[in-house]
Amino acid sequence: MATDETAVQDPQFAVDPVVLEVGQRFVDAGFELSLVGGPVRDIFLGRTSPDLDFTTSAGPDQTLAVIKGWADAHWDIGREYGTIGLRKGRHQIEITTYRADAYDPESRKPAVAFGKDLVADLERRDFSMNAMALRLPSLELVDPFGGLTDLHAGILRTPGTPELSFSDDPLRMMRAARFASQLGVGVAPEVRAAMTDMAERIEIISAERVRDELVKLIKGAAPRAGIDLLVETGLADRVLPEVPALRLEADEHHRHKDVYQHSLQVLEQAASLETGPEGPVPGPDFVLRFAALMHDVGKPATRRFEPGGGVSFRHHDAVGAKLVKKRMKALRFDNDTIKAVARLVELHMRFYGYGDAGWTDSAVRRYVTDAGPLLERLHRLTRSDVTTRNQRKADRLSFAYDDLEHRIAELASQEELAAIRPDLDGEQIMAILGVRPGPVVGRAYKFLLNERMDNGPVSEDEARERLLEWWAAQPESAVCTDRTDESENA
Template sequence: MLSEAQRRAVLDFVRIAGVVDDLAQRFKSAGHELALVGGPVRDALLGRLGKDLDFTTSARPEQIEQLLAGWADAVWDIGRAFGTIGARKGDWVVEITTYRADSYDPDSRKPAVAYGDSLEGDLLRRDFAVNAMALVLPEKKVVDPFSGLADLTAKVLRTPGLPADSFSDDPLRMMRAARFASQLGFTVAPEVVAAMTDMADRIKIVSAERVKDEIVKLVCGAHPRAGLELLVDTGLADRVLPELPALRLEVDEHHRHKDVYEHSLIVLEQAISMESRIGDGSPDFVTRFASLMHDVGKPATRRFEGDGRVTFHHHEVVGAKLTAKRMKALRFSAEEIDQVARLVELHLRFHGYGTGEWTDSAVRRYVRDAGPLLERLHVLTRADCTTRNKRKAAALRRTYDHLEERIERLSEEEELAAIRPDLDGNQIMEILGIKPGRVVGRAWNHLLEFRLDQGPQELEAARAELLRWWREQPESAAGT
């Protein structure tokens, strides 16, 4: 069933990873079976093999460790409790796991580790048929008891056994189905979708950290819309990312607002198309997630006005708070939460630009408020235009082009990215004759606002403004 291209992919893998033959011979000589298994086999067939290799074996962990000694450059046993020993050989990272036949407690996704006695039994416990193929070594024989090759060709995800059994054992596999739909562009078999829908509530026993990891991989995949739609359609999103399905607002009878859910997915796709502007152009989770979440404040702020209009006043502020709350619940880092929430809060700021009426002061504040997120904000703001009116879309692009040109010009003149007051804290204390404290911070902030309003100042002008401000402060009269 292998195409010629797939055959070449397998042969290329075997040729490139010559170390595999040596490793396999070690296991065979010791009387143990060894097979390349799971993702590496799938990825080799897809022509996207990486440097991480997963093996399964009849050997027990202590035997694996002995066989790796003298062969690997480094060995670690952090996964010993689950039958896994890791190693590094040159550029390759290897994990070798004893055949498994685990059992699961219905209230936990942590298995009671039990070793199996056959390769086929080990493959049966894997998540999807495309991940339940093995290449037996050193014979290089493909073992495919669940038609994973056929599924790979058809680009479909099925479970090796009954979906309900698989998801009951490990509910996180439901999230992985959505993640693989995103990463590989595969469809999910109807019976798998049905089981995900019926068992969505089981995801509650999975830790927030594991759910977060799957969401990140899904959002950073090549086809995130497919994975997100699967989460929403099966009800999983209601449990792990409820702000997303909440965007499916009923459209008012006069159609005065867009389908916010569909709009958000389009904004995500458009942001992805502009990722070359950010860093090295690789998937940027912060920008992608902010694009997805930028309108989550709309359901809570929707109002039907007397003239038939629909408004969402301050939805960017509400959305930023909801985004931060959800990301905190999913155990994202404080830095990631701050970055995404800040982009959500700022995504409407540009629309006050009109046709270019902002003063230089307003442009400086735009740059100051975005800080290191400026390029991401550029992408999000541009992606947020989903109008089908070509004239309106072109006008918005031209206006934002103009804003970016002004930012670039001012940056060259004033080093906007490093805007600081024209006087530092030591100079403020010396001029005012005060000691360190809150007053120094207030003076510094005032001079920063003065700098944003007026642009760079000579030291005498900054000193004069500081003294003017100081005369109006109660501490001045008190001689503080």
Template sequence: MRLSKRFAEAGHEFALVGGPVRDAFLGIAANDMDFTTSARPDETLALLNAAGATTWDIGREFGTIGASLHGLTVEVTTYRSDEYDPDSRKPQVAFGDTLEGDLTRRDFTVNAMAVRLPSLELVDPCGGLSDLVDGLLRTPIDPIISFSDDPLRIMRAARFTAQLGFDVDEPTMSAMSELADRLSIVSAERIRSELERLMISPHPRRGIELMEYTGVAELVLPEVAALKSTVDEHGRHKDVYEHTLTVVDQAIELETDADGPVPGPDFVLRFAALMHDVGKPPTRRFGPGGKVTFHQHDIVGAKMTRQRMRELRFDKQTIKDVSRLVELHQRFHGYGEAVWTDSAVRRYVNDAGHLLERLHRLTRADSTTRNQRKAMRLQAAYDDLENRIAELEEKEELAAVRPDLDGSQIMEILGLAPGPAVGRARKHLLDLRMEHGPLDPDEAERRLREWAEENL
């Protein structure tokens, strides 16, 4: 309020705008505050500095100044009235003179509300409050114009559907389909950012379904869109697309609170659940008697996942983690039919590494059978595997499995210099560790010398 009075005393309008207003009506606390003003950027900067704020230039050419004041992070943007180049989503910035004009250029009506300060007057020229009550997303102006001006709003529609649980009105949905191709002028990084926010929202399934229905998924996640192609009119196997959405829902249910091993929302787990079966369409084969196989769909799917995430400019670690979970999601199958040796359990834990807790949840989420006996059998088998892992962990510190001799010891025992031979010897000792569990130093040295006599 004190800040708004400074702007008013200087002869400028000042209003809380957009997401914070929307969230206030939804009862959601806002950590950051967005304001809009009739003041030009230089005037805004001067008024913020005079108020004792720490300021930074977010994009003065776009009218936005960032500030930290009384422990609150704020952004203050001058009223805008932009024009767009059809070949770019970057606007030709023009500053506006009215709050109402600024609001009508925003993405959705629920984000086009403001509260004038210090008078606390609600300004809602586009019916955002009514749409908020109805749980509806629509654009303040013709959606064809809105999405043509800024195609990223197409992705934002999917994201807000997932974030708020709202429906999209028919004209807006039709415009998403008609203009989906314009996403080609949006950077991969901006699309990735919206996709990440969609996946960690409370209702990601809604956003994914909207993307698929409007054809947006064919451009952003074509591997997920392709899952629809596996619908089998003869009913020889389940609907992989619907199965995938159910796996995403079930994976979310298995996330933990902040004190647990997989605090939600967990993007890596959720995105791995979304991508876990993308290898099925290219590997589907029909055999004798109508039998359907998807051999190595886990390996193929991991490769497809890596490629898609690289194109979307995800960071290397996230790509590695998600694709590894996709690659490992089938590893458990067969455990119930044949009891694994301790060696097999060790390898399972070692291969999963820091992803083990996520792999537990992805594997459990992947069971969507309606056959209750089969579901109970799978659950019991995985319960048994987790118990086996816990027992071996207690005895052997499985999470830190290492060869019984390190590189320096190997070189000293065998008289080797650093090089490939040391790596091969270390791998042999790690294989022994996996197969037989911990060996005492003398036994490990004896086994190492035996191997060296035959291989070096």
């Protein structure tokens, strides 16, 4: 196979001096070194890649010898796979020996075989636009599989047949969807067909690797395109089945909206409401976006056709929160992320009671307290959930939410809504009631918190009076009184 090997026109504008420096060191030592993959692709996209990946004819031990005394630090955790990591100034660098991997179709891990040829190494990479290299330090472009042409055309192709590529590493099918999201590219017909035919092979990939690709997809510039590709090829049925389940079959009278397309629109709208780094929800925000995608996953299980011809989804928010927790646990997400996404799904319908009838100050306080640190995300999720084409209805909901946010700000100026606590703490409760730590203290604390929510802050004396009134009605109060009497009589 002939290589498209030409000098890149004035690439220095995008190539950091450290790239040329390390390239010269390897050449001086008698080895080949090339910048490869994403960093090369990003040069032609006019972007600066956060990673610097190199491939070399040197073995791992030889690579260590070349960088010794030059790198600020190095590590060889990937040595078994031919990869040596190092840090030079602000750069994190990985240098990998030419590879000629052979995969066991039933295994999650490659059987590593080192190669001696750059083109053979490029042929084993995922997509042609990632199978380009810059020889160093000459900056000659090596593009044997038409990656630059595909990049300009915005199309994903594989260096070899997609069937062989996806058989070697099924995660590449997820990666295709991720690139559709991140780069806004389409996939070649043969790639889409192979993804559809081989979707079941994703099941041999670890949940952690699938999760990492999904996170990158959701945080991409066009997540809708990536999700659509997963759904259309059947991959979502295996890694995120709750999403394709949203494609509820349309009844003959079209009595409900397309929940799947609605969810994708909510995802897009939520992403558009993210803020810059200094704002309350810096984008891209996975928690907000994933909650937007998953907010209605409880609808298929709760759909009911009503006698009057309507369709209801009662309690789909609570059901959806449970489904989200289950799916995210299966994908090995951390507990904090699971709790945050599930909580947003659980709360996403809460606002509609306000839009219908307005709320008391107590209800506003509860809304803020229940949302806690997720309040700004909940604001954006709730606003994004309006996808109606009825402009009058959309304006009414927008106005109602504007009013709610104004109420929240107004109360926040008077009270510390973000950290509402009862007017008495646990130590004070025990001292006033003369009880020890136990369930009674928890119940008293909850009573005072509800009082705080309903009536706002009060003085310590008033809180004490309310607590004693509550205590007088509790069965434990009589027991404590009897014990006190017995002690005094003795």
